[in-house]
Amino acid sequence: MRDLLRPVPLGIYFLSFATGVVGALVLPTFSVFLAKELGVRPLLVGLPFTGLALASIGYNQWVGHWSDKLSDRRPLVAGFCGVGVLSCAIFALTREYWLVVFSAVALFSLGMVAYSQMLAYSLDYAERQLPLARIPLFNAIVRAQIAIAWVAGPPAGFLLASYFGFSTMYWVAAGLFVVVGLTSLKLLPKLPESDVSRPPPEQKAESHQTSAAPAPGRKSLVLCLVAFSLMWCVNNAYLIALPLHLDNNLGISPEWVGWIMGTAALLEVPVMLLAGVLGARINLMAMVRLAGVAGFILYAGVLFSSHLWQLFALQIFNAIFIGVLAGLGVSVIQALMPGRSGGASALYTNTTHVGNLLSSVQVALVADWFGYGAVFWVSLVIVALAMLAFLGVRFAPSERPSAPPAPGSAG
Known part of the structure; x- marks a missing residue:
């Protein structure tokens, strides 16, 4: 005690x-x-x-x-x-x-x-x-x-x-x-110094599970990694392009973007907590697909918004998109790689880096040729492709997705 x-x-x-x-x-x-x-x-x-x-x-x-x-x-x-x-x-x-x-x-x-x-x-x-x-x-x-x-x-x-x-x-x-x-x-x-010469019991157990675990469905794993990379791509493209889209196309001062992003971050916290609770009762893939729908609504809304209040209202969809993606995404990868939680976590983290790389190319090329507003049209297409990839993910009976041990643990 x-x-x-x-x-x-x-x-x-x-x-x-x-x-x-x-x-x-x-x-x-x-x-x-x-x-x-x-x-x-x-x-x-x-x-x-x-x-x-x-x-x-x-x-x-x-x-x-x-x-x-x-x-x-x-x-x-x-x-x-x-x-x-x-x-x-x-x-x-x-x-x-x-x-x-x-x-x-x-x-x-x-x-x-x-x-x-x-x-x-x-x-x-x-x-x-x-x-x-x-x-x-x-x-x-x-x-x-x-x-x-x-x-x-x-x-x-x-x-x-x-x-x-x-x-x-x-x-x-x-x-x-x-x-x-x-x-x-x-x-x-x-x-204090840790005993690095001897792995802890849980690490030994994990190593045993890794060697005994069945090979995951490679196609489903690849589709999942591609889809998550695409979803992180559009999220980072949104962060890069939104201030300049508002300033150049809507005449809204970029300083408002800070309040918009802060509102989204504030809403993400309860969404992540709620996602962690619902993850034990609802199929996680269904929730991740719902996040994709929220992302599609967000980027479509940005394209057709002409007033500041509309952009603030859209942040509930941004919070659902990022809150579910960050809170539950790693659990889906772990379900496809049973007994290999370390490898699953590393792969999921790398999807964020790959997404950031793709988004920089997206913004650089699309905005240079067609303007910053066009970045969001491309984001709609990318989200749709991610949703199609998620539809192809299939779990074996022994790979039923489960909720993470604590909300926000996806990193």
């Missing part, structure tokens, strides 16, 4: 939130910075996002593998925050396009690995310091910080950029990196 009541260091929650805010400040406003402040064409707006996606895949794979061999992640978090400070300083001081691209791809994406390392630290903390009964709730709270960060981050970013300029906004982001880097060494406790 004493273990169950042991308090969790609040620094873990605060620093997870703070690193999430940095991304929520910089990423939604970055397309406006490139198009308006640097004055580049749509093709050159999409190019840095392509590099960001590729660099994120490489950095996360390499750093994730290497960092698992370290006994203390805290200096690593602080070091990556230092790189993030340098990238934001370059954003604030220069208006040379290729220097900005270099800073975004080589430096900012590496700086944001601090968030991945914060999540890794929280998993280490849970494994070494918490009783099993508390781990699901702890993980859910830590991962919920990113949703909460996106409630506050985008409105703050667009307000700072609109009223004080992009340079001020980037100095604020740099300051947040400094805060996270310095306080990570103070607020996060040093964790």
Whole structure:
């Protein structure tokens, strides 16, 4: 009972939130910075996002593998925050396009690995310091910080950029990196050494299940991975193109995009919780297909909206789309790969990176040729293709999808 009541260091929650805010400040406003402040064409707006996606895949794979061999992640978090400070300083001081691209791809994406390392630290903390009964709730709270960060981050970013300029906004982001880097060494406790020479019982059990598990339906797995990649593609294309679509085509100030995105993030939290509850009672594939329908309505609504209130109303569909996708998507992949939860989680995470890469190409080419509004027409087609792919997914009797252990655990 004493273990169950042991308090969790609040620094873990605060620093997870703070690193999430940095991304929520910089990423939604970055397309406006490139198009308006640097004055580049749509093709050159999409190019840095392509590099960001590729660099994120490489950095996360390499750093994730290497960092698992370290006994203390805290200096690593602080070091990556230092790189993030340098990238934001370059954003604030220069208006040379290729220097900005270099800073975004080589430096900012590496700086944001601090968030991945914060999540890794929280998993280490849970494994070494918490009783099993508390781990699901702890993980859910830590991962919920990113949703909460996106409630506050985008409105703050667009307000700072609109009223004080992009340079001020980037100095604020740099300051947040400094805060996270310095306080990570103070607020996060040093964790005791773990016995890495002997896998825990659950890992042994999983390894046994992996060798004994039947091979998943490869076609269904491939279709699922393609569909999730396409759905993450349209979501990221929405984040890149919406500010410029509103400004160029509807005459709505881009600062309103921050409030729109914050509203969606706020609604996503209860949707994720509700999805976790319903996932135990309703077929998960049916819920994921429902998310696709919500996404289709969202992008169609953006195309035909002419008033600000309509865009705010559409955020309920955005919340359903992302809340279900993020909350339950990994469970579908796990059902297709029984006994291989680690591999399933890695594959699902990679669909987000592939989606980000595809979206940057989508925005760069479509917006350059046809304008930012056309990005949403293409998104409608992509969502339809994802829905067709989901219709082809079939589960074996032993692969019945089940709900995740805690809402928000998909990462």
